[in-house]
Amino acid sequence: MNGVHDMGGMHGFGAVIEEKNEPVFHAPWEGRVFALNRAMGLTGLWNLDMSRNAQERLPPHVYLASSYYERWERGLEKLLLESGLVDADELAAGRALHPAKPVARKLAAADVPGLLARGSYARPAPAPARFAVGARVRAKNINPVTHTRLPRYVRGHVGVVEAIRGCHVFPDSTTTGKGDDPHWLYTVVFDGVDLWGPQSDPTVKVSVEAWEPYLQAA
Amino acid sequence: MNGVHDMGGMHGFGAVIEEKNEPVFHAPWEGRVFALNRAMGLTGLWNLDMSRNAQERLPPHVYLASSYYERWERGLEKLLLESGLVDADELAAGRALHPAKPVARKLAAADVPGLLARGSYARPAPAPARFAVGARVRAKNINPVTHTRLPRYVRGHVGVVEAIRGCHVFPDSTTTGKGDDPHWLYTVVFDGVDLWGPQSDPTVKVSVEAWEPYLQAA
């Protein structure tokens, strides 16, 4: 979806301001939200891209006005409601009102060390990679209303395949009920001037990670 | 500037909802804001595009969370401060604290009928129009941080000149201290499928009004 989350190349957000000696969490609730998300992810009822998409579907002004962990909190509410693990009347009441549903896995304290490393999104390849390193490819002009990881700023532009990163779960499919649907993943590099026009910095190159369905030969 | 105001093609804002029997203004303050803007525009210290740009420069989450007349109010504050007609301490105090500056014109009740029609933005042409009706033109890939009226969704795309609308004040120049800098204005029409990809509605055509500096031969 062409949401406000797809903000690469936008102006108007101001300077990047670094906080010195920043804590990991700025308030206890941030840590709780973070951990609740990680824990509930183990239920197997949604994956990382569905979680991202839940945040992307927040009203745009809410997305922009919310902090990172505020968005996680809103996103988790959406996922819990949509998966039926929690009902709206429970959120309103602030307590459980209905029986729990069975879930695949419940996080135990002993599982924590294993959660510090990320899961794997690589999958066996259904076919050989279509593009070779060095190939010129065009990012397709797609504008799905559903989740995608092809940012607007590269669509329609021609880049070069710099690396093949293996075969990965395809976000556009997992978020629309089509399963893992693995596809080859490429690092595609674009000239800044091609992306942003002749007035832009000629020393810039920008790459994205692009799944094969995002690309066509150029 | 690539701001949130440039929202053509974005998803996530929901359905269009019409209010039945809608009043011209929903509250007295809306009418006041509207009229204050119109009246202060007569001072000659800014034009329509500077007024638009003042709103575009609001923080993006404020822009999206604000209603139309709320944005006008915020924009007017910016213009008054930047033009020196009002100072920040006056806004904070809610009353005048400094002498007024001379302005070109002050709206009188008798002027009102003349304000119902819009002003003219046509200017004498400095040169003949470069493109003829029927010409294929590409909207340039420009990404200025300053005000522009070339929406992001047509940049880089090829369209056809459908009409020449005369020679008009150039917004990109008037908002950056370069005066009226008049240029030819064209209606350029694009195929929806070219703008939005092969999955999009093939019966759609979209036109924009594009000044000559936005266009190159294609």
Next chain:
Amino acid sequence: MSAHDHDHDHHHGSELSDTQLRVRALETILTQKGYIDPQAIDALIEAFETKVGPHRGAQVVARAWVDPAFKAALLEDATAAITSFGVFERASEHIIAVENTPQRHNMVVCTLCSCYPWDMLGLPPVWYKSAPYRSRAVIDPRGVLADFGLSLPDSVEIRVWDSTAETRYLVVPMRPDGTQGWSEERLAGLVTRNSMIGTGLPLRPDEVAA
């Protein structure tokens, strides 16, 4: 969608009173500094509440329906036609009239702000100025029309006019069937605001009181 998602209204509510205070402060300062005359402000508000409005555009459309010469002139140069044919004494510059046909439906938007033909249609409705309309009109115009309950055959081209300059578009909808012999005034009663933006059709004779 979560029951908690309706923050906009909540936020909006609190913004309003803040804005009311700001507006009061602004008007006070501008008056005290002599930049404005509050009576002129009153007159301007009243004029926009009472003098302009979609009834003006409706008169133009109705005239075009009954007078082929006017219609031809209107589609050629709307500003000139409106004054020279005496529909109104004055019309803003750069008004452009676009005609709906069985083959083409026109729809007007301003994606970048909310440009609108004020002196033909009055001030725009909230939906026209809203993010949903501005964002979707150019990428999914049929979806927008569906929001208005309007479904057009696939054989009809949807032409969206994004008002990115000082030109102002007025849609001339198709004259409804069953209106032969109607007076201009009676016809004008069929011409809705939305039909002149392109998000609606004129009323049918059976939709208005005789």
Next chain:
Amino acid sequence: MSAHDHDHDHHHGSELSDTQLRVRALETILTQKGYIDPQAIDALIEAFETKVGPHRGAQVVARAWVDPAFKAALLEDATAAITSFGVFERASEHIIAVENTPQRHNMVVCTLCSCYPWDMLGLPPVWYKSAPYRSRAVIDPRGVLADFGLSLPDSVEIRVWDSTAETRYLVVPMRPDGTQGWSEERLAGLVTRNSMIGTGLPLRPDEVAA
């Protein structure tokens, strides 16, 4: 800019307490329904506060600075190199190390959300997750570097890596001059978090206590 423009903080402030209430409600419901064990939540928070962090990435970079074979393996397949060379017992999949050179400076962003190499650098700082960084890193990377007080010669290519998939980028900055013979541990003390994202350089020897 208007003195009234700081609504974000204001708004933000009121959101926080609302969010605190929501978080409390969520945790209560999830606990009552048996979906979570609050002690596991505590343990997870503690682990992310204490176990992961930029010190891990710094160890990897320092090792690369002293061990050419490790560096070559790291740039070839970072995940495999980190475990097979015994820097850490475990490393997430798809970590990609990219090397700064006098000709090229690397910078990592995630424009679409905030993807970040958690197990190498810990959880990301607020600026990395902020709209200013996410929006500008790809269109104006030198402007972003200037916000960090960093100015690189025009002869240097700026390479921005937008982390749009599950690959996670770690920048290997250039080893500072004047560190010949330094131990891996001492070198690691020069490797700042920002130098591994690409918005900073490692500390110089004169910037750290001897």
